[in-house]
Amino acid sequence: MTDGWVMVIGLEVHCELKTTTKLFCGCPNMFGNEPNTNVCPVCLGLPGSLPVLNQKAVEMAMAIGTALNCEIRPSTFHRKNYFYPDQAKDYQISQYDEPINVDGWLELPDGFRVGIERAHMEEDTGKTTHAGVTGRIHGADYSLVDYNRSGVPLVEIVSCPDLRTSAQARAYVTELRSVLVATGASDGKMEEGSMRVDANVSVRRSADDPFGTRCEIKNLNSVRSVGRAIDYEAGRQIALIESGEQIMQQTRHWDEDASRTVMLRSKEDAYDYRYFLEPDLVPLVPDSDWKEAVADALGMMPAQRRARLADLLRDAGNVTDARTEQVATVVDLGLDDLVVEAIAGGIPTALALARTANEAAADPEAARQLDPGSFVTLLSMEAAGTLSSTQAKTVLAELLAAGGGDPSAIAREKGFEAMSDNLLSVTVAHAIEGNPDEWARYCAGEDKLAQVFIGQVMKSTRGQANGKAVVAELQRLRG
Amino acid sequence: MVDTPRLTREDVAHVAGLARLHLSDEELDLFTGQLAVVLDHAADVALLDLADVPPTAHAMAVINVLRPDIPGQTVDREEVLAAAPSVEDHRFRVPRILGEAP
Ligand SMILES: [Zn+2]
Numbered sequence: 012m013t014d015g016w017v018m019v020i021g022l023e024v025h026c027e028l029k030t031t032t033k034l035f036c037g038c039p040n041m042f043g044n045e046p047n048t049n050v051c052p053v054c055l056g057l058p059g060s061l062p063v064l065n066q067k068a069v070e071m072a073m074a075i076g077t078a079l080n081c082e083i084r085p086s087t088f089h090r091k092n093y094f095y096p097d098q099a100k101d102y103q104i105s106q107y108d109e110p111i112n113v114d115g116w117l118e119l120p121d122g123f124r125v126g127i128e129r130a131h132m133e134e135d136t137g138k139t140t141h142a143g144v145t146g147r148i149h150g151a152d153y154s155l156v157d158y159n160r161s162g163v164p165l166v167e168i169v170s171c172p173d174l175r176t177s178a179q180a181r182a183y184v185t186e187l188r189s190v191l192v193a194t195g196a197s198d199g200k201m202e203e204g205s206m207r208v209d210a211n212v213s214v215r216r217s218a219d220d221p222f223g224t225r226c227e228i229k230n231l232n233s234v235r236s237v238g239r240a241i242d243y244e245a246g247r248q249i250a251l252i253e254s255g256e257q258i259m260q261q262t263r264h265w266d267e268d269a270s271r272t273v274m275l276r277s278k279e280d281a282y283d284y285r286y287f288l289e290p291d292l293v294p295l296v297p298d299s300d301w302k303e304a305v306a307d308a309l310g311m312m313p314a315q316r317r318a319r320l321a322d323l324l325r326d327a328g329n330v331t332d333a334r335t336e337q338v339a340t341v342v343d344l345g346l347d348d349l350v351v352e353a354i355a356g357g358i359p360t361a362l363a364l365a366r367t368a369n370e371a372a373a374d375p376e377a378a379r380q381l382d383p384g385s386f387v388t389l390l391s392m393e394a395a396g397t398l399s400s401t402q403a404k405t406v407l408a409e410l411l412a413a414g415g416g417d418p419s420a421i422a423r424e425k426g427f428e429a430m431s432d433n434l435l436s437v438t439v440a441h442a443i444e445g446n447p448d449e450w451a452r453y454c455a456g457e458d459k460l461a462q463v464f465i466g467q468v469m470k471s472t473r474g475q476a477n478g479k480a481v482v483a484e485l486q487r488l489r490g
Numbered sequence: 491m492v493d494t495p496r497l498t499r500e501d502v503a504h505v506a507g508l509a510r511l512h513l514s515d516e517e518l519d520l521f522t523g524q525l526a527v528v529l530d531h532a533a534d535v536a537l538l539d540l541a542d543v544p545p546t547a548h549a550m551a552v553i554n555v556l557r558p559d560i561p562g563q564t565v566d567r568e569e570v571l572a573a574a575p576s577v578e579d580h581r582f583r584v585p586r587i588l589g590e591a592p
Pocket residue numbers: 033036037038049050051052053054055162
């Protein structure tokens with residue numbers, strides 16, 4: 012950021028809901044199917060078809076509103092009219108002046124609270140592919156449309172213009188993604204387009220100045236591009252103002268490959284959507300029983316789950332920045348239950364957290380399916396020194412790849428336990444060689460000198476050896 | 491009759507443009523007059539004192555019409571695409587799009 016300038020950022024996040032069917036018809040809500048196979052008269056906008064609202068989609072929208080501390084209100088649906096072939100009807104059904112969720116907030120991990128203006132329901136559009144000479148929009152000869160996505164339920168979450176840096180915007184998207192996944196409403200797969208971000212960006216010389224003219228940036232499909240696009244756009248605006256020009260209100264497109272934003276349309280070209288109430292849908296008025304049922308069904312949110320792990324770390328006297336980062340990772344990946352179960356199973360806090368954040372996190376999908384019992388067994392073996400940390404990591408990778416199993420059996424298969432015994436005798440022999448006087452005195456009956464050898468072995472195995480096993484080996488060698 | 495601004499020829503041309511309708515000068519004159527009559531009729535409602543009447547979303551006093559999240563019948567793709575003027579690669583082929591989706 013150029014010195015002395017302050018950014019003002021507001022984000023609009025579109026989140027596809029993980030329902031079984033679409034918002035207003037029974038077509039499957041499924042990504043990646045053959046084009047135009049999940050379509051019916053309703054989502055193709057055929058005359059005489061009528062939309063009927065999906066109850067599950069409503070409940071997911073209410074869950075999102077609850078998680079974002081919104082007020083859940085009586086709401087209505089409007090037709091947003093525009094000519095573009097991504098909607099066969101030539102309008103999109105969306106909530107307009109009476110959205111279901113208003114006035115909430117999301118707290119970021121550092122405690123900063125971002126206001127949520129609204130989180131409303133609408134239907135997604137079909138997918139257009141621009142074909143022809145270049146494959147790009149400009150110079151395309153024609154477009155191809157697949158309506159499988161048309162009518163898929165979305166919730167659009169509009170933040171207040173509370174964000175001040177691109178880092179903060181990234182943190183907001185990351186946290187929001189975790190919250191959406193935790194509600195069960197979203198799979199959070201930004202790479203598949205199930206979460207899409209638009210950013211409103213303006214700049215001003217100081218925090219006391221009024222907001223500057225803003226530009227909206229579309230097409231931000233990763234947390235990384237959110238940060239990069241905002242930094243680029245703020246830089247573009249500052250350069251313009253510093254060279255004496257004015258910022259024109261525009262909608263701009265983020266070009267990831269070229270790393271820049273390009274103009275899509277100016278304020279003068281803004282669409283006139285001629286919103287009017289959708290006559291085929293009636294108002295949605297959730298009563299307090301329904302709202303309570305949705306709130307009761309809601310699991311712990313990421314912030315609460317981080318606090319739960321932070322408490323366990325504090326109890327174990329184990330709070331460091333690195334651990335705080337590991338906590339964020341396991342919560343973000345939905346692996347915190349595994350850590351909590353391992354700690355409850357008697358595994359040292361730092362070990363439970365490290366194996367989850369570093370190794371299990373490499374395959375979060377498999378790790379979420381992992382039986383906590385076998386995870387605890389494995390980490391017990393590591394904690395007791397039966398397995399070295401390298402061996403434990405190998406067994407864990409095997410458990411994840413195989414979708415479960417008996418850690419002891421896998422360790423035996425890999426020959427780890429035998430090797431571990433062998434390794435122990437070699438290490439003990441080394442310790443004896445290095446301390447011939449102590450060994451003579453130990454053999455003469457000074458049992459407490461066993462501590463010297465245990466200390467040596469622990470040092471050379473970096474604490475992975477089992478003290479009792481060392482003593483047993485010493486006694487065997489003394490005869 | 492209340493004192494609302496009358497519909498102009500420019501208004502009608504603008505709305506026709508949004509709907510991608512190409513109207514001749516004669517049609518613009520004709521529809522400006524006809525639409526103005528319709529709007530004047532609706533403007534009569536503005537004469538009533540409606541301060542205590544809440545806005546109505548729907549003619550029927552019905553709320554929360556919902557369906558369960560259970561898959562229904564989809565339409566056969568070949569049947570759907572057979573009705574399209576142009577098809578390529580199992581997709582609807584449409585004229586070149588200028589600009590991006592709104
Ligand atoms: Zn459908």
